Amino acid sequence: MKDNKVIHELITNGHLKYIPHISVDCVILGYHANQLNVLLNKWKDVEVWSLPGGYVERNESVDTAAHRVLWERTGVDKLFLQQFYTFGDPDRINMNRRLNRLPVLFQEGGKELHNWMAERFISIGYYALVEYSKVSPRPDHLSVESRWWDIHDLPALIFDHDRIISHALHAVRLQLKYQPVGLSLLPEKFTLPELQKLYETILSRKLDRRNFQKKMLSLGILRRLPERKTIGPHRSPFLYSFDKRKYNQALKEGYGFA
Amino acid sequence: MKDNKVIHELITNGHLKYIPHISVDCVILGYHANQLNVLLNKWKDVEVWSLPGGYVERNESVDTAAHRVLWERTGVDKLFLQQFYTFGDPDRINMNRRLNRLPVLFQEGGKELHNWMAERFISIGYYALVEYSKVSPRPDHLSVESRWWDIHDLPALIFDHDRIISHALHAVRLQLKYQPVGLSLLPEKFTLPELQKLYETILSRKLDRRNFQKKMLSLGILRRLPERKTIGPHRSPFLYSFDKRKYNQALKEGYGFA
């Protein structure tokens, strides 16, 4: 198939285009049905999933590489993408014992194929917060499937990718405390209760409705719209949108949020 | 000289021992005379200073590499060493314009010498807090001098090392807010005013003496010793030492410090 040709080219000549031993892994978080989901790819021939990742081109910024991966896997760009940690253990590739066999990708006729992609990799971790509905997951050439997984119910993951996800979640929760979150996770217009659900999901704990509203409004990054949303047999909540100027300012300067 | 032989070996065969395109840079901070100092090396033949750094061995953890660099440059080990960011801009090597000429190290008879060390590097930044007095700076093979510099009065730095230092300081100040600092920066026994000076130096702002003491003691990581320190014509302050068990616990769990 065409894919196999691409893979062969990547394996044999990839080291000319990309920096060896360096990879970028993206923890792409989407929010849907009051769940935080993470985008994962299923590898060919192995019952194992992995974070969308990629390599850094010889003359490409690492940040750019991360954006490129995000774009290639989700079709969205210009997103909040945050580097959070670099994973440099030489054994990280063997961390999940049951998966210490490398995928068929690295074998040929049962024999292991030595190539640059089977070597040790130091991986730079990024996380992104994306609007679930705007994303159409696309598997890469090495994968047969790409889909969302509830972060509380993950499948078997390759290498140390479970640890990378844990780290990313920790970083996101930390961010929540000091910077606004939601611009890229919610639709253009949303209600305060919806925003609160998002916060509760990320923090995985309940928040007080009244205190949340007070606090959130006092930050001055929201604009109340003249419209309301109809939500069935209940009072209609106001719709809000982010004041993007102030939102980005708060992103830069930070604040305190309990 | 002997040094030149080592360098030649490094340039010609280093890529066999080390992962190419990857380096580790350490922002080693020492505290002395109410100043925060950073350890810098002066390069051979160029009026330019750089952070102590090194490469990652083919089968070495990145963390281990950072510890090794720290050990080789300062003679101290088992230190609090914290990864804080990875710098991956392909142009970082040219960032300081006046220094865009590479050191003589990469030239031979006026002609540029092409080798793995002159290529692009992605650098993983670590910071360490060390006790000034315990450190005997040792230049590496590429440097002629190694010494402390006041962070407010730095010399011309190579590449993007000024930016790396800024990032590190930011990370240290952030750490100060959530984790204890001082165990590796102060002698075994110290007074509360001394600890306060340290905090003021890192944050570069004055703190209220009484509030500082209340807050610090309430954290429960200090043990008041029966002795006092004689400081001339003034009341003798108590000596304290860190309760290492609780200190490390606070390191892990964190707290809030305004």
Next chain:
DNA sequence: GCAAAAGTGTTGGCGGTACACCCATGT
């Protein structure tokens, strides 16, 4: 009218900041 959810206001406690007083020490 009833149930469920949204909008708004009040209170109390904790922690942080600001500030005042007394104590110890060497000259």
Next chain:
DNA sequence: ACATGGGTGTACCGCCAACACTTTTGC
């Protein structure tokens, strides 16, 4: 005695958490 810095206590203020009441909407 006096100057200088250290130890301790108090008052105020703001923020956050806990909590109650009213309003809206569809059935």
